[in-house]
Amino acid sequence: MRMIRTSGSLLAAALAVAGSLALAAPASAADCGWQGDGTQDYHHCGDTTVMLTVEHVFGDDDHFCVRPGMNNLNAGDSPYNTWRTTYAYYDGGPANCYYGWHR
16 A cells, blocks of 8 residues: 555656646747857848848958848858858848848
8 A cells, every 4th residue: 555655646746747847938040130040041120121231250241131030141142152151240221122132
């Protein structure tokens, strides 16, 4: 009889732990801005397109117009090997621009 109680209490404890794991908070959405995780992604949290300044390893800056949401700066119309992109940021450039690279 004692063994049944022990198993029952172990089962109750396991269910309690499983229940608390199921109620864990979901992972947060991506932060706004440059993701910095090697993906060349920029998460624009605004409502319109905006022009970013894009920094490269060799020191030359370019501009890329992003849409609201997650944008990959390794876009198909890239005139560059964007593996060399080191950072991208919004510095008050024009809004409602045409999506893509701008020279």
